Amino acid sequence: LGGLNDADGFILKSRSPSCGIKDAKEFPDADNEIASGKGAGLFAAKVLEKFPHLPAEDEGRLLNFRVRENFLTRVYALARFREVRKAGTMRGLVRFQAENKLLLMTHNQNEMRALGRIVANARSRPPESVIDEYGERLAKTLAPLPRRASNVNVLMHAMGYFRNELTGKEKAYFLSLLDDFKRERIPLSAVITVMGSWIVKYGEEYLEAQTYFRPYPPELMELGDSGKGRDI
Template sequence: MTAQPILVGISACVLGEQVRFDGGHKRNAFVNDELGNFVEFLPICPEVAIGMPIPRKAIRLVREDERIALVETKDDSQDYTDAMNQFSMSKASELQSLPLCGYVVCAKSPTCGMERVKVYRENFAEKDGVGLYTQQLQQQLPWLPIEEDGRLHDDVLRENFVTRVFSLHDLYESLGEAPTAKDIVNFHSRYKLMLMAHDPQAYRSLGRMVAIIKDYDLDTFIEEYRLGFMQALSHRASRKNNTNVLMHFQGYFKRDLSKAQKAELSQVIHDYRKGVLPLLAPVTLIKHYLAMYPDEYLSQQRYLEPYPQELRLRYGL
């Protein structure tokens, strides 16, 4: 069976399309030049989708008595709220039928911003809004990894987003068109240590859930598991949790490694815990020892390689 492309939605301006109100774009280098080598983008500009021209008048969110309105900045009578809400609800519903694995949205946009979007009221603005389109994505696809272009400059946020995108794609590929309980159990087994690093509580609760999978309707289980799994990965893996996972790996090698090798691994993990070395260092050493002393359970753990190494995302962690 041929693997399906990793489909990622994206604000068209972030992909470099000249669709902004001033005819410009907000091309993101990481998205285009690195992530783009491994995923297939689905570009959407909500403003263009509802028929607004390029260039066009600037728009903003305004807090009215009982709603947030989308209007022209210099003419509140030009109201695009209903058209944008209708498009957003329809498009988000349509996207639910696709194996969409992530979405990169444009920061601060009144349609696409994910957080801290300006909402105006009389003579002041509060940075507490969400773009009308992205709000529908969040509501209708709560499992979907969504990240803003600007936040992808942060090493930790970028690595977390990419991890979630590739993990969700792996879930879809693993279950296929006719999933079985065994498929889910096998998938969960591969992600145990990943879950431990991101959310120890979810690691335990999802484990209990998988243990009684036969008590569920399978379709219902998959929906609940997908949501719980993706919410767990949305928690960024802390240095403390990563260290705990690394020590779990270390425990599996206690009968195989020489005294010197054990000391080497312990020191590298210790140096990572102290912030002296990046996460890549102990992970690379563990993979080296796995090549010397194969272990089927450890080798299948996606924690060791959650995405292509070419993305070089663990260098700064």
Template sequence: MEGFPRPVLLVSRCLEFDNVRYNGQKVSSPIVRDLMQFADMKIVCPEVEIGLGVPRETLRIVRINGEHRLIQTKGGLDFTERMNSFAEKFLDELGEVDGFIFKGLSPSMGLGNVKVYGKAEMSPVVERSSGFFAGHVIDRYHGYPMEESERLLNVHIRHHFLTSLYAFADFRQIKNQGSMDLLMDFHRKNVFLFMSYSPLLLDKMSGLISGTESEKMVFDEYTSLLKEMLRKPGSEVLKIETAKKMLLTSGDKDNNEILFFDNMLRRFSENRISWDAVIEVLRMFSFRTLGEESHKDRFLYPYPEELKAPVDESRGKDYWDNEWNKE
């Protein structure tokens, strides 16, 4: 199977690594565990890095005179400047990175939906925001794959995140080499994937790499288009249309096979079969035509198979082990 790059991830240190949460615990994260053998991880706990102990009094984002401040609930100490200074210095020295997985709802690491209070204690929530450290990441790495660990429990969010992460990792290696030949190869193996996200942006990318601009301009503009392309998944209609187009390019098929596949797509649109079932059939047709070369296509193989979420985690459970069903 086509080899995949090793993505570089920045991960909240409390996710599977160390007991550094405010309560002295760490947090279970299935996707972080799964990625450990496939990615290079950089970890950080900003609250510990700015000198707060474990365990520690909780921090809150508090709106004071229209400005967000990072306040410790007991004692009212203000850590805003210290956190901002640490975040800037840390990100200046971070180096290459392809994506981010953070602890949700954290006043330092939450990417969104973090509570903002009117006062440090005994106050209602007045708005929602990103955490202080995460806010700096969002500003610097806008468009990069980033998610909260809790949201990645959802199979659809997990699939999109992994798809984007591996596309960014692959592109980073190509961009570092500055090779137009490698860029065109990257584009070819992502054509159907990008088609399922945005045909309009795909056309812009295709025109860009076939134009006469300088290599630097091409890579810079392609980077911007890639960020826009992978910001969120395409529609269900686009996925179905892309699957149809891929089928037509995968060699000769008789009418019965085409009708069978059309029926599969209809059942998928009615939510009666999964998208994975559609992809498996496409993989079969593609392999019949291209052999091992079919494994290069990122619409069919966007990331390592070992990272796919379990289809049915309770499949082995015996639901008939009960008193009324015993002999």
């Protein structure tokens, strides 16, 4: 781990003595065969210690769609930011903040604004210093699982860009989809698909650039997932 600097996240083996994140059996001593509790495995503990703000999940929890979706979203957001860090320019950071605005809003609106202030108040500071400060806060901002209400608020905000184009029936239909999503009847992807069709149809460039609508490669999305898997 000492020479690993380009990691964006970790998938570890559940219940493994070395890689279990929270469910590795703990024994009081080498001669005792009765576990005294559960915790992080030997390797997992080192990963969590060295990379406390990077996403780390076991393969069991990733069977849950919401957990997997959040994990992939964080991994790809941090990978995109790693490219910003490599470039080391304020221009790249400004673009990153702009293109990830809606995504950050779903995690924490106050933190999204705080990240914006870091960018806006850079002034004469060295770009590397600003990017480092931004990166530390970004990782913490992305850590919590977004609430459904936050996604609804972001999608309502996005719908406002089409207030002059949509018919009353289209607006009512979209609001019904949001209600179904809020009540856990349909996945977020079903709502985003409709929004995506409007973005393409009406050529809304600002929304088209938002990573929120495609946070990771679509090939990684399994639409047949019903949300089963290890509890969140």
